[in-house]
Amino acid sequence: MTDGPSYGFDTLQIHAGARPDPATGARQTPIYQTTAYVFRDADHAAALFNLQEVGFIYSRLTNPTVAVLQERLATLEGGVGAVCCSSGHAAQIMALFPLMGPGLNVVVSTRLYGGTVTQFSQTIKRFGWSAKFVDFDDLDAVKAAIDDDTRAIFCESIANPGGYITDLRAVADVADGAGIPLIVDNTSATPYLCRPIEHGATLVVHSTTKYLTGNGTVTGGCVIDSGTFDWSASDKFPSLSAPEPAYHGLKFHETFGNLAYTFHGIAIGLRDLGMTMNPQAAHYTLMGIETLSLRMERHVENTVKIAKWLEADDRVDFVTYAGLESSPYFDRVKTVCPKGAGALFTFAVKGGYEACVKLVDSLEIFSHVANLGDTRSLVIHSASTTHRQLTPEQQEAAGAAPNVVRLSIGIEDADDLIADLDQALAKAAG
Known part of the structure; x- marks a missing residue:
C-alpha cells in the first residue's frame, strides 16, 4: 500500500x-506458528545468511506474522522499517544496542515510567x-548534559505516569545540534x-502491550x-x-542505506539478544491496531470528562492531565498531540498515602493492575508499586509522589467511571 495513494490512518x-495469504x-x-523455513536450495540459504x-x-529473526506487524507500525509512524x-x-x-558501548551514555528525561528509570x-x-x-522542560540542562560520550537522547511523548507532554521538536533540535539520535517512547500516545x-x-x-494491542492479552515491543x-x-x-566482523566486513549503512538500523536490529540485535516477539502476540496486536483510532477517540473523550470532574472535586488536590486548561502543557498538546492528550494521568488525593491506598x-x-492502555479502566498507586524501587526524589521527579494515584481511562461509560471514583473517594476521605 505504501506505493499507492496516500491513505488515511483508519485505512492504514x-x-x-497485510495481504491475502497466497x-x-x-x-x-x-x-505462522513455525520455527524454521525451508530454503529453495543451498545458494538461497547462503544468500539469506x-x-x-x-x-x-x-x-528468532523473522516471521511472516511479525513482519506484517512491523510494516504496519512503520507505516503508521511514518518510518522506513521496524523491528x-x-x-x-x-x-x-x-x-x-546499535548505538552504545562501554563508557558511553544516554541523556534521558526524569519523567519516565518507573521500570524505565530502573x-x-x-x-x-x-x-x-x-x-x-x-x-x-529545561533545554539548557539537556544541552549541558550532552558530552563526547553521549550517543542518544531518550524521552516519552506523553510521560507515564503524569501524562506530561514533551516538546519533541525542541528536544529534536538539541539532538540534531549534537549529532545524535532522539529516541521517543510513544507508548502512551500511539x-x-x-x-x-x-x-x-x-x-x-x-510497548505494544498497551494501547496498540489494547486488550491486555500479550506483551510486545517495537522499534521504528x-x-x-x-x-x-x-x-x-x-x-x-x-x-x-560477523558479516565479513559488511558496512550496514553503506550497504542498506536508510534501512541500515532496521537490518542491524534483525541481523545483529535479534540474532544475538534473542528478544523475539512470538507470532501469536503479533496476531493479537494486529487485531488490536485495526480499531486503534476508534478506541483512542473514546479514551480521550472519557479522560477529558473524568479529569474535569476530578479537578472540581474538593477531595482532590490537583490533576495532572495535559488536556485540562489548567495544565502547563495544555498549549503544547495542540502541536504535539493535536487529537488529544491521551488517557493517562495522575491525581493527588487529600489525605496522602493512606487515602490513596x-x-x-x-x-x-477500575482494575488494580500494573498495566495501562487497556479497554478497561485501570488504577495503580505508583509510589508503592511501579515506582517503588525509586528514591523519594526520583518519585517526585517522575510524577509518582506518595500522594498521587495513576489512572488509565478505558472506554467504558464515563458516567459509570465517575460514579466509581466518587464512591471510592468518599471512603478514602472518610
Whole structure:
C-alpha cells in the first residue's frame, strides 16, 4: 500500500502490511506458528545468511506474522522499517544496542515510567552504559548534559505516569545540534495521537502491550526507524558505519542505506539478544491496531470528562492531565498531540498515602493492575508499586509522589467511571 495513494490512518491501521495469504486466500493475517523455513536450495540459504537476499530463515529473526506487524507500525509512524520484540523493555534495549558501548551514555528525561528509570539507572550499568537524568522542560540542562560520550537522547511523548507532554521538536533540535539520535517512547500516545518522527525523532519505541494491542492479552515491543539519520556522518556509531566482523566486513549503512538500523536490529540485535516477539502476540496486536483510532477517540473523550470532574472535586488536590486548561502543557498538546492528550494521568488525593491506598482498594470498575492502555479502566498507586524501587526524589521527579494515584481511562461509560471514583473517594476521605 505504501506505493499507492496516500491513505488515511483508519485505512492504514487495517490494511498496511497485510495481504491475502497466497496459499489459502485467508484475509486475516495467519499465525505462522513455525520455527524454521525451508530454503529453495543451498545458494538461497547462503544468500539469506549473507544478507544478500531478504527472506525467512528462523523465527528468532523473522516471521511472516511479525513482519506484517512491523510494516504496519512503520507505516503508521511514518518510518522506513521496524523491528518487533518481546516487550517494551526489550524494545528499549534493542533501540540502544546499535548505538552504545562501554563508557558511553544516554541523556534521558526524569519523567519516565518507573521500570524505565530502573532499567536506565541500574540495569544498563551491567553493559558499561550509563544514563544522565534531566528535566526535559529545561533545554539548557539537556544541552549541558550532552558530552563526547553521549550517543542518544531518550524521552516519552506523553510521560507515564503524569501524562506530561514533551516538546519533541525542541528536544529534536538539541539532538540534531549534537549529532545524535532522539529516541521517543510513544507508548502512551500511539501514532494516532502523536507521530514523533514528524517532530524530528530518529527512532520511536513502543510497548505494544498497551494501547496498540489494547486488550491486555500479550506483551510486545517495537522499534521504528525514521530512516533519516546519517549514521556515517561521524565515527560515533561504528556498529552501523564501520565493517561488521560477523558479516565479513559488511558496512550496514553503506550497504542498506536508510534501512541500515532496521537490518542491524534483525541481523545483529535479534540474532544475538534473542528478544523475539512470538507470532501469536503479533496476531493479537494486529487485531488490536485495526480499531486503534476508534478506541483512542473514546479514551480521550472519557479522560477529558473524568479529569474535569476530578479537578472540581474538593477531595482532590490537583490533576495532572495535559488536556485540562489548567495544565502547563495544555498549549503544547495542540502541536504535539493535536487529537488529544491521551488517557493517562495522575491525581493527588487529600489525605496522602493512606487515602490513596484506601481509594485504590475501594474502586469497583477500575482494575488494580500494573498495566495501562487497556479497554478497561485501570488504577495503580505508583509510589508503592511501579515506582517503588525509586528514591523519594526520583518519585517526585517522575510524577509518582506518595500522594498521587495513576489512572488509565478505558472506554467504558464515563458516567459509570465517575460514579466509581466518587464512591471510592468518599471512603478514602472518610
